[in-house]
Amino acid sequence: MQIIFKVKEGRAGEVEELVTKSISKALPGFPANDVTVRQVFPGVTTGQRSRLFTVDLPDRLPDQKIDEVIESLRNEDALEYAEVPAPKQPMEDSAAR
Secondary structure, X not given: OEEEEXXXXXXXXXXXXXXXXXXXXXXXXXXXXXXXXXXXXXXXXXXXXXXXXXXXXXXXXXXXXXHHHHHHHHOOOOEEEEEOOOOOOOOOOHHHO
C-alpha cells in the first residue's frame, strides 16, 4: 500500500522522522522498520517535485487502518497533503480509434 504526500517548503529534511512518528501514532506498536519513505523524484532538489514523497506500508493493513494513517499524516503541520494515489489507468491505443 502506497501513500503519497507533499512536504511544505523547507521541511523535507525531517520527513522520514515525521512520517514514522505520525504512523506510530495511528498504528501503536507498528514496527518502524516496516515503513519505507521515498522521494518521488530522487535527485530533484528544487521546485514542487522535490517535495513529493511516498510511504510504503504493508498491503495487509485493513482499509480502516490506512484511513487512520492518512488522517494522522494530514494532521501534520509539515505536510501539505497525504492521499492514496489513484489507480493507474491503461493508456488507450490511439490506433484503435
